[in-house]
Amino acid sequence: MSEADGIMRLRQPISVTYNWSAGPNATSHLNGLLDGTLVGKRCPGCSLVYFPPRNGVCPKCARILGDDVVVGPRGTITTFCVVNVPFLGQKIKLPYVAAQILLDGADISMQHLIQECEAADVRIGMRVEPVWKDRSEWGPSLENIAHFRPTGEPDRDMGVEAGAS
């Protein structure tokens, strides 16, 4: 009760609990993560390999995805962003790099962190590999991977002109 204006104020916390289902197609992907394996799905129509398998369907062909395909663990940076701006809830020391990584054998890229190198050294075509957290911290999540780091292999030609990155 506010004494100043006599207006009664109530706090009414409300919540809703859902039984969220990952669906059969994403389930093999999530089970793979529990096991340290990167499992994507192949579209029976266009043969593209989706990692992660989105909602279990190929958005291009409108077909339910088919076979499991183990991808990675290494991949190539297709694009990236150097984060210099602090924001609420930030957990990682600035500056850091968020990158799109095309895992070997996959046809769509996924986003993850690049660490263990200078932000200025990160480039399109750079080869990277996952660094897994301690197994005791694993769940059905891509967060099992703490970050990706450079492998030191030669860059992959991504069809980008020199200097464009």
Add this chain to the structure above:
Amino acid sequence: MARRDVAIVATAQRPNEVGSTLTSVELILPVINDVIAKVGIERQKIGFWCHGSCDYMSGQPFSFVAAVDAIGAWPPIVESHVEGDGALALYEAWVKIQTGECDVALVFSNGKTTSGPIDRILNLQADPYMVTPLWPGFDSLAALQARACLDAGVLSEADMAEVAARSYRDALNNPIAYAKENVTAEQLLARPYTTAPLRAHDCGVPVDGANAIILAAGDAARSLAERPAWIRGIDHRIDTQRLGARSMTESSSAAIAAAKAGVGDDRIDIAELHAPYTHQEILLRRAMNLGEGTHVNPSGGALVSNPAMAAGLARFAEAAESVFSGSADRVLAHCTSGPMLQQNLVCVMEGE
């Protein structure tokens, strides 16, 4: 501008179930592919896609965007989404065709109703202001409405049980209906109240479902279906959201929508009414002046399977199918939305 003749030319529905482990996208995709296969049309000929669903039901903002994955949106398409029942998306598609921007539209809807407490979820979705902090669920509000009707002598508990018994028996002939039982009103009246004066049979059974419909104009419709279900009138009316300012014993918005859609111009063979509660079917029949000659909800209606956000479009699918098969010539499809019949969409369709 002259109104274009628009018809439903194909429908597809998933069998209703409880506790589906599919994602919404996995739920939708097969029905979309089904309805397209039924008319054998190329995807590129579909000029407009319109989706009805509710993000609160998946607990994920903008989850409807994922549904575009089920469409096969390549090359790019023209699409829209309605945060509501698929029947309202059908209305949008009908308007789109009226503008002349397209001749063929595909409408679809989905509801994973059993993945959360739907009574609470719909209240949070539809009413963040008017009855806070009481948060009355749809069942509670419907029970208040039923009580008002009983007290006013508008209907009796036996009338309500008759509606349920007929629906449960009719559902025996509907392969995709969820609840079905060869039961009499007397047997139902012996069962306990769940939210007095409502018993379990008075409340639509929440299920997971998805459906899709193809609309087409003029010659396009004639080329896609042997006997299209031509939309002769369609109208959407809304009562005030102030529950205390509404009459609980009648549905004025349903009456206006029915009159505007031309329900009374001729006999109605079959009326598929979206009545999630037994007493609401009685109020709707009365508001639309539906008499003995009209078979109400031969599918079993939303009482036997109520996939939220898809149950209204399911009524359109069922009504249109009865025209396709020739079992009816002039049919009515209805969709409600919000608590206590707040919104009412009424459509009259005819075969040629």
